[in-house]
Amino acid sequence: MPAFLTSHFYNLSEPELWVGIGLLIFIGIAIAAGVPKLVAGTLDARAAKIQSELDEAQRLRAEAEALLAQIRAEKAAADIQAREMLAAAEADARIMEAEAKVRLEETLARRQALAERRIASAEAQASAEVKAAAADVAAQAAETILAARLQTQKSDPLLDAAIGQIGTRLN
Template structure:
């Protein structure tokens, strides 16, 4: 029943279907529908292809940039390693120079201390000799004073005085 009502010429849905079929048929006959449809599809496909080509180009550029960045990083790492080795070598050189200077300074100070000790020993020996001479002179003076006070004359002293007198003339 429903089908019978669809093919009834008084049915507006039938006329809409016929109009649509005629319109599509007219578009096909005039090659508007396939041309426009295929043209739109071709344009869309071309746009997609262009986007894919651009994406491929961007990908290649990104890969080239990545390779360049990796090469730069490796070069920077090599330079850093070289700088580190140079710094270690410089530090070792500075340490050895500092050790040599320290050893030289210690040697110099030890020699200076030995010289001061030798000077002090010599000064002490001179002081001891001077004190011994002074003490001997005082002792001789005391002995002479004691002998002269007793009034006894010493033959040696008298002979020495006579010698001094003879030499002075």
């Protein structure tokens, strides 16, 4: 049973009565001074501050999500661009390789043609030298044979002139 319902609580000599009266006076003064409004205002201000912080956190979260989506889109675009650049580089490398092969084949063909011309020139020069040497040998042999026959015969000036011209005409 509560103490304020008992009869001895309302005795003026009881300290509980005075504590109760003091409490009621204090509560009355606090109400008259506007403490409840002040406490409610402080609590409302704190609630508003917390709500604004929550709103700011929500706004920051939305910005972060938008930024994350933008970064992901940029990354996807960069990946696509990198793949396209790699494909273009590979295509360029294949083209350059084919062009290099063509240039190499052309260079080899030119060198082969040059070597064949040099060989043909060397063969022609060697053939001319062999023909000249054969003509010289034939002229010397003819001169020797004719000289041996002529020694046994008398000398003919026309024959001597013809023998002298054989060496120059064969060259």
